[in-house]
């Protein structure tokens with residue numbers, strides 16, 4: 001597979017969907033950097049497909065945090081979450097209304113990824129069947145049970161043209177998935193969800209202590225490493241703030 005294959009995805013936008021300060025990064029890297037703080041980025045990705053329209057990948061932490069000057073503390077993870085701007089305002093800045101978004105695909109059901117799913121009540125929620133079922137057991141109940149869904153079991157070429165491919169990567173949660181995007185000029189980009197949180201965790205294959213299944217997490221990382229090598233893909237690690245900061249954000253885009 002070449003890097004410059006033509007693609008029906010003509011725009012990939014990176015949208016700041018929140019950030020967090022955590023007091024102890026070893027929650028994500030057991031035994032390593034104990035007590036050392038770290039900042040997290042949290043992006044949403046708006047994808048334009050020339051025939052199918054807009055697909056949103058992940059929705060970030062809830063827009064409600066944007067009005068809290070001190071942010072919102074989460075005791076379980078030692079994080080304080082902030083939002084500079086709402087997702088809805090960022091989309092409006094691009095001239096995109098929530099009703100223009102046909103599909104909302106999510107990596108997994110944790111609150112910093114599904115915080116705004118219900119801002120898109122008419123969009124089809126694309127999610128692994130296992131994650132949909134897992135999400136309904138979570139205390140925050142991130143989804144309206146009536147939400148229209150496309151429930152996937154395993155890998156899926158979304159539009160049958162190779163431009164957007166969901167890869168099943170369980171481990172962080174029971175039905176975690178990642179998205180491989182093909183762009184004509186940029187080449188392949190793999191959007192990580194929480195397959196891995198930081199670049200050095202990827203380099204050292206570190207698995208957070210709270211992952212649902214450690215062996216599955218490692219197997220999913222191996223699976224993605226093979227895809228990256230095969231497609232010469234870039235791995236965009238969602239929560240890795242230094243690499244996120246280096247990426248072009250809206251209104252610029254990748255094509």
Ligand SMILES: [Zn+2]
Nearest residue numbers: 108110172194
């Ligand atoms: Zn997560």
